[in-house]
Amino acid sequence: MNSGASLNELSPERRLRRLELTITRRLDGLLHGSYLGLLPGPGSEPAGSREYRPGEDEVRRMDWAVTARTTVPHVRTVDADRELTTWVLADATASMDFGTAEYEKRELAIAAVAAVGFLAAGTGNRLGAHLVTPGGVRRFPARGGRTHLLGVLRALLAVPRAAPAAEPAPLAGALEALRRAAPRRGLIVVVSDFLDGLDDDGLGSQAPAWEQPLRRLAAHHQVLAVQVGDPREHDLPDVGLLALVDPETGRRREVHTGSRRLRERYAAAARRQQTGITTAIRRTGAAHLPLRTDRDWVADIVRHVHARRRLGRAARRGAST
DSSP states (O other), X not given: OOSSSOGGGSXXXXXXXXXXHHHHHHTTTTTTTOSSSSSOSOOSEEEEEEEOOTTTSOGGGBXXXXXXXHSSOEEEEEEOOSSOXXXXXXXXXXXXXXXXXXXXXXXXXXXXXXXXXXXXXOTTOEEEEEXXXXXXXXXXXXXXXXXXXXXXXXXXXXXXXXXXXXXXXXXXXXHHHHHHHOOSOOEEXXXXXXXXXXXXXXXXXXXXXXXXHHHHHHHHSEXXXXXXXXXXXXXXXXXXXXXXXXXXXXXXXXXXXXXXXXXXXXXXXXXXXXXXXXXXXXXXXXXXXXXXXXSOXXXXXXXXXXXXXXXXXXXXXXXXX
């Protein structure tokens, strides 16, 4: 995806082929032998206990029996699952139809879903998906196989752009519906810009509407929040008079970007909004993987994988001491 035509300039089948080649050439092999990489958390199979580390371990993983026996706080350790059920919730609402760099946010979201699907594929593994579209939520049951994954990706590629002022499905409701659809513990990947459900000023000064549903998911599943963003959501360029259109409402506003004060205020507001989103995701207990349209998404995923594996190795060393 980092060279040649944009995904939007290719036919659906050529888009899928390019994604699969990119993933298999640059990412394949990272998860072989362990599912501790792309997705957070160690799994669900009991593997023993180790001493509790304040600030690092979750209290809900306390092993109270060992703690009582030893009088030293311990947490349960678990091994990675070998047969996984992965659920993907992909945001394809109007706010994702935006991009000022190499590709749009929706293209990046499709790439993230493809990476999860191809990397988590394996014998006995299953993938389910909920696609949040302008017309509502489209659901795909958890099934195995490459054909099923390609069907999910084709459906995501075919989602039409939303008309301005169309009423999108709220992210909070989609998360709650996914929780009901996935009763068995597994891996949940939420791909969105997480701009839906913020308070009225959009700055994240109050808890987003999606925080509680995401927290409930993370209490039972391993959850990865993939946040898709664009550089223009963080700062404005100095290009004179600029027409801005809200893709969700169609509202149009002309802004004089030559004003340094205006650009600084915009950047400060964007930082507060991003801080609010990051903090809310962290409060839920989900892992956070930011991807941007002006960055190498493959390299960002690789860095996330290596970081999760370092944490996993550290946890295993702690369990053996």
